[in-house]
Amino acid sequence: MNGSTMAIGERTDAVDVTSLIETDRVHGRLYTDPAVFEQEMAHIFYGGWVFVGHDSEIPDVGQYVRRTLGREEVLMVRRRDGSVGVMSNRCAHRGNLVCIKNQGKERYLTCPYHGWVYDLEGKLRDVPYPDGFAKDKSEFTLRALRSESYRGFVFASFDKSVPPLVDHLGKATILIDRACEMSPTGRIRLTAGWSKQRFYANWKMLPENDTDGYHVNDVHASFAEAIDSQYDAAVMGNETAIRSETKDWGNGHTELDFSPTYDAPLKWLNTTPQRFPEYTRSMLAAYGEAKGNRILRNGPPHAVIFPNLFLGEMNIVIFQPVNVNECVQWHTPLLLDGVPDDLNGRIIRNSEAAMGPSAFLLADDSVISERQQIALRDRADWLDISRGLNRERVDDLGVIVGHVTDEGTNRAFWQHYRKVMTADTRAGIRPVARSA
Amino acid sequence: MGTSTMTVADQADRTEPVGLEEYHQISGFLFREARLADESRYAEWEALVEDDMLYWVPRGDGEFDMNRDISITADNRSRLRTRIRQLMTGKRHAQVPVSAMRRVVGNIEAERLQDGEYRVFSNFILHELRRSSTATVEVWAGRVEHRLRRRPDGSLGMFFKKVMLINGDEPLPSLAFII
Numbered sequence: 304m305n306g307s308t309m310a311i312g313e314r315t316d317a318v319d320v321t322s323l324i325e326t327d328r329v330h331g332r333l334y335t336d337p338a339v340f341e342q343e344m345a346h347i348f349y350g351g352w353v354f355v356g357h358d359s360e361i362p363d364v365g366q367y368v369r370r371t372l373g374r375e376e377v378l379m380v381r382r383r384d385g386s387v388g389v390m391s392n393r394c395a396h397r398g399n400l401v402c403i404k405n406q407g408k409e410r411y412l413t414c415p416y417h418g419w420v421y422d423l424e425g426k427l428r429d430v431p432y433p434d435g436f437a438k439d440k441s442e443f444t445l446r447a448l449r450s451e452s453y454r455g456f457v458f459a460s461f462d463k464s465v466p467p468l469v470d471h472l473g474k475a476t477i478l479i480d481r482a483c484e485m486s487p488t489g490r491i492r493l494t495a496g497w498s499k500q501r502f503y504a505n506w507k508m509l510p511e512n513d514t515d516g517y518h519v520n521d522v523h524a525s526f527a528e529a530i531d532s533q534y535d536a537a538v539m540g541n542e543t544a545i546r547s548e549t550k551d552w553g554n555g556h557t558e559l560d561f562s563p564t565y566d567a568p569l570k571w572l573n574t575t576p577q578r579f580p581e582y583t584r585s586m587l588a589a590y591g592e593a594k595g596n597r598i599l600r601n602g603p604p605h606a607v608i609f610p611n612l613f614l615g616e617m618n619i620v621i622f623q624p625v626n627v628n629e630c631v632q633w634h635t636p637l638l639l640d641g642v643p644d645d646l647n648g649r650i651i652r653n654s655e656a657a658m659g660p661s662a663f664l665l666a667d668d669s670v671i672s673e674r675q676q677i678a679l680r681d682r683a684d685w686l687d688i689s690r691g692l693n694r695e696r697v698d699d700l701g702v703i704v705g706h707v708t709d710e711g712t713n714r715a716f717w718q719h720y721r722k723v724m725t726a727d728t729r730a731g732i733r734p735v736a737r738s739a
Numbered sequence: 740m741g742t743s744t745m746t747v748a749d750q751a752d753r754t755e756p757v758g759l760e761e762y763h764q765i766s767g768f769l770f771r772e773a774r775l776a777d778e779s780r781y782a783e784w785e786a787l788v789e790d791d792m793l794y795w796v797p798r799g800d801g802e803f804d805m806n807r808d809i810s811i812t813a814d815n816r817s818r819l820r821t822r823i824r825q826l827m828t829g830k831r832h833a834q835v836p837v838s839a840m841r842r843v844v845g846n847i848e849a850e851r852l853q854d855g856e857y858r859v860f861s862n863f864i865l866h867e868l869r870r871s872s873t874a875t876v877e878v879w880a881g882r883v884e885h886r887l888r889r890r891p892d893g894s895l896g897m898f899f900k901k902v903m904l905i906n907g908d909e910p911l912p913s914l915a916f917i918i
Binding site for chain 2: 495496497498499500501502503522524525526528529530631634635636644648652655659660661663665666667669670671674677
């Protein structure tokens with residue numbers, strides 16, 4: 304290679320991202336350049352906090368789920384002491400996949416290749432034919448990621464030195480609180496399994512599109528024509544009549560806040576309190592009249608937690624990058640603890656209506672994203688995200704607020720992205736063989 | 740080939756085998772249903788559907804409970820009507836233009852339930868040209884359970900279609916057509 308050599312593991316930021324992101328526009332290359340994708344793996348998916356799953360998915364000791372963080376295979380495990388850990392799903396011996404099932408329950412995790420046995424903490428406990436293995440077993444583990452959780456939402460990082468999760472979440476803990484407070488007990492349950500939708504498009508189109516209120520009239524015109532829903536008033540009306548807002552919560556966390564549009568309880572569920580009297584009563588009992596009524600009227604958040612979690616009203620969504628041209632959107636209904644089964648049943652049916660490959664909404668979003676990926680393929684230059692710069696305001700929480708059709712959410716995503724992509728991080732460096 | 744080979748042996752309690760003529764009619768129904776779906780002839784396809792229809796695409800052929808597990812699709816008659824109405828707006832981007840599709844239906848096993856109703860299992864392979872975006876060919880495959888009912892005019896209608904994709908629990912591209 305022109306005589307130049309590069310040590311394995313040495314990171315070079317191949318792309319000067321700052322030249323591709325301005326306040327009011329971003330460059331098309333950000334969606335199509337494999338070098339940008341590699342940099343995202345290093346800086347965003349291996350160098351920062353990434354959402355893994357919810358602890359309600361693994362209530363019992365020994366339960367695990369398989370997840371992909373960036374391109375790394377990991378396991379989220381309920382450990383023997385009841386805590387939740389996130390560890391590499393790669394055997395410390397020869398690097399085989401330890402668990403192949405998407406979820407399971409085990410006392411020990413055994414690699415199928417040579418039978419190395421790990422405990423639920425990832426410590427190597429046993430190797431077959433031990434007489435020939437003279438090394439200290441304690442040096443071999445399923446590599447633990449740094450993990451922290453907030454109200455059961457488990458995040459992990461490959462960078463042990465990353466600042467605490469609450470620093471990353473910042474004000475967005477309010478959004479997670481709002482999701483949990485849809486339950487009278489404050490607890491949610493992600494137990495319905497995950498539906499997975501493949502997009503032949505760059506992963507960043509998912510967080511961008513999920514908090515883009517401007518596309519709804521066009522991309523979802525067939526939905527509006529076929530169905531009467533709460534979205535008619537919330538995001539599809541006349542520009543001056545719509546009261547919903549975009550919100551930039553900081554650190555790349557963004558929201559479409561539909562609540563200013565909702566003038567009665569349970570509009571967000573396209574129903575009424577009379578239909579779910581027990582839920583309504585229990586919410587008022589749990590939170591008091593004032594706050595209970597406010598929750599029942601405002602409904603759940605519609606917000607992206609940077610980089611890969613979407614609190615999609617009564618859905619929880621994960622963005623999984625695959626390569627620069629492909630990604631997967633996972634979704635599961637946000638089921639509520641302490642409510643009648645018929646309410647959770649309705650949440651499941653609503654989830655299928657909105658999200659996933661055959662949904663009234665997302666089937667169209669994926670195709671539109673794929674068309675964008677096709678159009679950006681080669682020589683695309685600048686894409687405009689200036690909409691609403693002329694009418695932003697800052698609320699008393701320091702949140703930047705705009706009209707729901709404005710692009711403040713996209714600007715918020717990209718400004719944080721630029722900061723993360725240019726920050727100094729060592730976590731993205733591929734591990735180098737250390738000589739003793 | 741005796742008629743008994745056309746039954747679903749492992750579910751034969753409370754059910755009866757079907758005769759050759761019934762088997763021929765049932766197969767014809769499945770082929771016609773497949774062709775109308777392939778050609779996105781929504782109104783004609785919908786005319787095959789009974790009022791108590793359930794159109795269900797679970798996440799594969801495992802043990803899924805529609806009331807506890809998220810499905811790919813779980814349409815009662817009303818939601819199926821909405822689905823077709825949405826497709827017929829001409830603005831359902833995921834099917835504009837409609838996918839070019841052909842499916843092969845085979846391995847048909849039928850049994851008679853009570854009251855002129857039938858349970859039918861079949862396998863299918865569907866090739867789909869995704870004209871609405873990538874212009875690539877997707878392959879869909881799986882097992883289908885139909886439940887059919889004889890109508891007063893002697894024809895068959897369906898009141899249950901469950902499509903068990905072999906990859907239902909893996910990432911799927913947009914599935915806005917009738918599968």
